[in-house]
Amino acid sequence: xxxxxxxxxxxxxxxxxxxxxxxxxxxxxxxxxxxxxxxxxxxxxxxxxxxxxxxxxxxxxxxxxxxxxxxxxxxxxxxxxxxxxxxxxxxxxxxxxxxxxxxxxxxxxxxxxxxxxxxxxxxxxxxxxxxxxxxxxxxxxxxxxxxxxxxxxxxxxxxxxxxxxxxxxxxxxxxxxxxxxxxxx
Amino acid sequence: xxxxxxxxxxxxxxxxxxxxxxxxxxxxxxxxxxxxxxxxxxxxxxxxxxxxxxxxxxxxxxxxxxxxxxxxxxxxxxxxxxxx
Numbered sequence: 001x002x003x004x005x006x007x008x009x010x011x012x013x014x015x016x017x018x019x020x021x022x023x024x025x026x027x028x029x030x031x032x033x034x035x036x037x038x039x040x041x042x043x044x045x046x047x048x049x050x051x052x053x054x055x056x057x058x059x060x061x062x063x064x065x066x067x068x069x070x071x072x073x074x075x076x077x078x079x080x081x082x083x084x085x086x087x088x089x090x091x092x093x094x095x096x097x098x099x100x101x102x103x104x105x106x107x108x109x110x111x112x113x114x115x116x117x118x119x120x121x122x123x124x125x126x127x128x129x130x131x132x133x134x135x136x137x138x139x140x141x142x143x144x145x146x147x148x149x150x151x152x153x154x155x156x157x158x159x160x161x162x163x164x165x166x167x168x169x170x171x172x173x174x175x176x177x178x179x180x181x182x183x184x185x
Numbered sequence: 186x187x188x189x190x191x192x193x194x195x196x197x198x199x200x201x202x203x204x205x206x207x208x209x210x211x212x213x214x215x216x217x218x219x220x221x222x223x224x225x226x227x228x229x230x231x232x233x234x235x236x237x238x239x240x241x242x243x244x245x246x247x248x249x250x251x252x253x254x255x256x257x258x259x260x261x262x263x264x265x266x267x268x269x
Contacts, residue, residue, distance in 0.1 A: 001252045007259075014260050090253050097257045101264045123248055130243030131254050135261040137236065138222060142269035146188050147221045149269055154214050 004158035009086050010094060016080040017095040017107060019073075020059035024106035032061045039067035043074050050078055052117070057110055089118045097132040187221070194219050201227045204237075211241070222269070
């Protein structure tokens with residue numbers, strides 16, 4: 001997991017997961033159009049196919065009054081959750097962890113169902129829940145004592161360029177990320 | 186800055202120092218001092234022992250790899266806005 005591309009992908013997934021959750025968990029029932037437009041229905045069709053389910057998740061139904069916005073939101077969500085460098089199965093586990101951590105009733109239920117649909121067994125669910133719970137503990141202990149990061153030297157810096165770009169010249173690289181010796185805590 | 190003085194590994198009793206060696210092996214990294222969190226959890230071995238075992242059990246390879254789980258841990262930490 002030393003490749004930054006994986007972490008960019010994970011961070012974008014976390015953002016999109018939270019974006020879907022905040023709308024689905026809010027008291028916004030009245031926003032859901034009783035009769036979605038043909039344009040919205042077309043997007044709904046793509047969403048049903050992606051998730052292989054008959055209904056459309058609440059987070060998408062609630063923004064269907066603006067089909068253009070729905071289409072763009074869906075485009076971002078589909079990209080975030082599709083197999084890429086990270087697998088869709090792993091992404092659903094990450095989204096489940098984020099949803100549990102943020103107490104999203106919609107997200108926790110939805111991504112749990114998706115994990116199971118994608119083949120994660122009860123043991124795998126417990127693994128993700130256990131990691132989520134343990135690191136919800138460590139983070140609060142660290143915050144309470146205001147611990148400072150001391151494990152940032154574990155992973156090497158990824159010097160590869162942005163997608164489609166070129167790597168920085170050596171001196172620019174060094175200016176951007178000067179090397180420093182490990183620090184004692 | 187931490188709100189408590191983090192004790193050096195040498196200030197802990199010998200059995201705890203063995204646990205620090207295990208932590209080094211877990212991270213596969215030669216820390217100058219055990220990570221701050223390891224030293225905090227070692228403060229109360231009766232709690233830290235159970236907590237550490239639960240963490241290792243959760244992080245061990247199973248249906249998900251250790252690397253996949255490290256990423257789950259990282260996103261949970263990020264969502265909790267934890268800089269540590």
